[in-house]
Amino acid sequence: MEFVTQHAVLVVSLVKIVILLFLTLTTLAYLTWFERKVVAHIQSRWGPYYVGAHGLLQPLADGLKFLFKEDVTPPGADKFLYIFAPFLALSLALTTIALIPFGPATITILGQPTQLIVADVNIGLMFVFAITSIGVYGVALAGWSSNSKYPLLGGLRSSAQMISYEVALTLSVVGVVLLAGTLNFNEMVSDQVGYYRYFPFIPRWHLFPQIIGFLCYFTSAIAETNRVPFDLPEAETELVAGFHTEYSSFKFAMFFMAEYANMLTVSFLATILFLGGWLSPFPESWTFLQYLPAVVLLGLGVYLAYDAVMGATGIGRIQLIVITCGALVLGVLCLLPAVIPIIQGPFWFLLKVGGLLFFYVWTRGTLPRFRYDQLMSLGWKLLLPVSLANLVGTALWIIFPLFVKHG
Amino acid sequence: MSVVPVSYYLVLSAILFGLGVVAFVFKRNIITILMAIELMLNAVNLAFVAFARAWAQLDGLVFVFFVIVVAAAEAAVGLAIVIRIYQNRQTLNIERVNLLKF
Amino acid sequence: MTLPFILFFVLALTAIGGALLLILAREPIHSALSLILVMMSLAGLYLMLGAEFVAAVQIIVYAGAIMVLFVFVIMLLNAGVEERTEYSKIAKYVGIPLGLLLLLDLAHGMAHSLMGRAPANGAGSANVMVSTRDLSLQLFQKYLFPFEATSILILIAILGALVLAKRDE
Structure with missing residues (x-):
């Protein structure tokens, strides 16, 4: 106990890390379910259906399957690097989430007031880029160490792709940094508070002045996370499965989780930089909106209860009842006066992130894959010049503003 | 809370530089030799940052940026030369690239 | 400690x-x-x-x-x-002592x-x-000319790498 009081900051950080890690890993598991479900509905299918009601236990079943599969190491593989690569990929992908602020509120853990962020760094944006820039090694080393030609080609392709698009990704964000005048995430969000003077219904999110930057950012972000339509590294028709062809069992699952964690990070970043982070799009005078999280959760609970009674049978019904109770309890919790100010930030933040993730899956369900030379010329010949022009334009705008900045 | 003296950082920088020299002399692979140069540049950077801290002046940090830029340029050109050598001689061993050797 | x-x-x-x-x-x-x-x-x-x-x-x-x-x-x-080749004896017998000497001298100095x-x-x-603002002020005011010069250096490096790595037609 004495240790706890002496190193309170350390202990509180640890508690926050554990909570965040648990939430993130659960989210990653259900992100796979979300993606399969949405893609299925885009293609007029049902998607995961059998394991639990609405296939809600599918992630669990997948996880068990990964655990019990045989773990194959190809002969001639570089043993150490072969094992090290998936660990590197996943741990780096999870590390970035520690730098993300989820809300403005101050909460109290073990008597210590603390923010909804694990590490509030002065130059948070730089550190996120630093960590993602090392993420290339997971892919490159996996391809190299497998001692097989498809993974090698896949690894080469994806490292080339990730370096190329990282340039465009970084440059497209610099415009926002210029506008906000800071690299700290908290200050960046507070720079977006309020409304435009001449358009009092449009919030002062960086999305509107930086719409070109946002489009460049999101395109290169999809490429950076190796997702459709830029999933050349794992183009199964050409490369079997790219850099993780030889991986099986839990190591494969780690690459899989790393990919989803990267999607999550990129969406977090887009929300903070362009979509106003945890800020609500509606004016502060609409105080009734503070009950929105509770309304959403209670509505979900009611819908699930209806579904449990009318639709599901057997185990699915029990499961739905459990989830219903959880949603209802959480919904009631969100009505407590002590919880309301804390929940507002994370609610809007996660809502925006969810929208971006849906967009991610939507593109996957819609667009075909690029050819490799098309991918490279898009990155170097279109995104890079456009984001550079956006940067120069933003700089000029700041030096010679046509409108007064603060309304 | 006590603070690590600058001399510690400088000794570390010297050790790393020395190891870089050793690597430069001993390695036979051209790519690894280029890496040894990077190691030496890194050691110098550490000394720059330590001095910047000791004198509370930012010039040292600015020089680190210039060193990094030079390192990037050097790596790009150096690796292009390495690819060229490999295309022409099918080896990366520096001992086999000895036409200019006395 | x-x-x-x-x-x-x-x-x-x-x-x-x-x-x-x-x-x-x-x-x-x-x-x-x-x-x-x-x-x-x-x-x-x-x-x-x-x-x-x-x-x-x-x-x-x-x-x-x-x-x-x-x-x-x-x-x-x-x-x-x-490959471990033993072509250069000089490296072995002169390199090690000189390298160590350099290391010791540097560390001592x-x-x-x-x-x-x-x-x-x-x-x-x-x-x-160190705040990023101070650093950038230093970089873009006192060291503006070297900064611009490095951009030319980078440009030359890109061109050089391109010319070197390009295959002969």
């Missing part, structure tokens, strides 16, 4: 261990990875010295770009285990220089981070 000292020694030993691995590893890709280890621990040391922006740039540019280039070339050329005795916090207090 207080926390800064423990941190320093962990990072310093990691850096030295990485540098030794660079020399001892026979696969170029292992050398590359150990160099990345050195760079990461140096970034940690920069953080301890209060230069957070430099630490981030160190990781982004060195570990995230330059070393990726190295790894990329190693993968591209499929460079295998390094730096440890005993007048500067070396000053504590790392110099004028400021223990945990002051």
